[in-house]
Amino acid sequence: MSSRDNALWQQCWRDRQTDFHQQEVNRFLTRFWQGLELAQGSRVFVPLCGKSLDMIWLAQQGHEVVGLELSPVAVRAFFRENHMQPSRRKVGRFTLWRAGKISILCGDYFSAGRADLGEIDVVYDRAALTALPEDIRRLYVAHLKLILPAACKMFLLTVEDADKGETREVTLGPSAEVIALYSEAFGIELAHVESILEPDPDRGDGIARCSEHKVYRLIPKQGCQEQHEAGPRTSAVCNN
Numbered sequence: 493m494s495s496r497d498n499a500l501w502q503q504c505w506r507d508r509q510t511d512f513h514q515q516e517v518n519r520f521l522t523r524f525w526q527g528l529e530l531a532q533g534s535r536v537f538v539p540l541c542g543k544s545l546d547m548i549w550l551a552q553q554g555h556e557v558v559g560l561e562l563s564p565v566a567v568r569a570f571f572r573e574n575h576m577q578p579s580r581r582k583v584g585r586f587t588l589w590r591a592g593k594i595s596i597l598c599g600d601y602f603s604a605g606r607a608d609l610g611e612i613d614v615v616y617d618r619a620a621l622t623a624l625p626e627d628i629r630r631l632y633v634a635h636l637k638l639i640l641p642a643a644c645k646m647f648l649l650t651v652e653d654a655d656k657g658e659t660r661e662v663t664l665g666p667s668a669e670v671i672a673l674y675s676e677a678f679g680i681e682l683a684h685v686e687s688i689l690e691p692d693p694d695r696g697d698g699i700a701r702c703s704e705h706k707v708y709r710l711i712p713k714q715g716c717q718e719q720h721e722a723g724p725r726t727s728a729v730c731n732n
């Protein structure tokens with residue numbers, strides 16, 4: 493399946509309407525990533541990666557990084573703006589761009605299979621789940637389960653707004669949506685919450701609203717054993 497917003501995203505990149513792109517490495521990533529306690533050289537999947545500089549930081553930590561992005565404009569910009577000369581080749585439905593420790597599969601997330609990604613130890617999700625329409629998010633998570641080993645951890649950053657009438661305690665806790673999507677397979681640790689006043693994008697009058705920036709670490713409830721027994725997998729991304 494394919495997200496109905498694909499054409500819109502492609503157009504955003506062509507029109508350079510990319511306000512979501514951060515000019516600096518995400519500060520919650522650098523502050524809370526170590527708490528995942530990953531083995532040296534773990535492989536990180538970054539779905540819907542855009543041209544995020546967070547991939548550079550992850551590679552600097554010694555990780556192999558596998559991004560996945562729909563727009564070739566974004567992928568080209570990522571390598572050009574970071575002064576890298578990537579190799580490029582067709583792999584199934586994707587174009588695989590690669591330079592050093594960073595590979596980016598260019599194509600539709602919903603077309604990806606396990607073999608495209610290879611072995612993955614952890615997912616870094618910033619504005620991937622939340623970029624999708626609410627009714628597609630369930631399919632995004634179901635697809636993640638299909639293409640990743642059960643032992644895969646997750647680092648999830650969200651920006652959440654309080655629902656009407658919600659108590660402060662509820663607002664500052666794990667969101668009902670994250671619990672509904674992930675609690676069956678993962679233990680959910682809310683590592684950090686920060687209330688930030690920012691301009692309300694739904695209003696043109698500069699009025700600010702308070703949003704909760706949350707850092708989740710999702711630890712699989714089972715699956716470590718399964719990954720051990722499965723042994724190493726190969727993939728287009730792993731193999732040179």
Ligand SMILES: C[S@@+](CC[C@H](N)C(=O)[O-])C[C@H]1O[C@@H](n2cnc3c(N)ncnc32)[C@H](O)[C@@H]1O
Pocket residue numbers: 494495497498501502512513514539540541542543544560561562563566599600601602618619620623
């Ligand atoms: C809100 S942006 C976030 C990008 C990046 N995670 C970041 O932190 O800057 C969402 C990205 O997802 C990409 N995208 C949307 N739907 C996609 C799909 N079905 N497959 C692959 N990428 C997709 C868009 O092109 C866009 O770059």
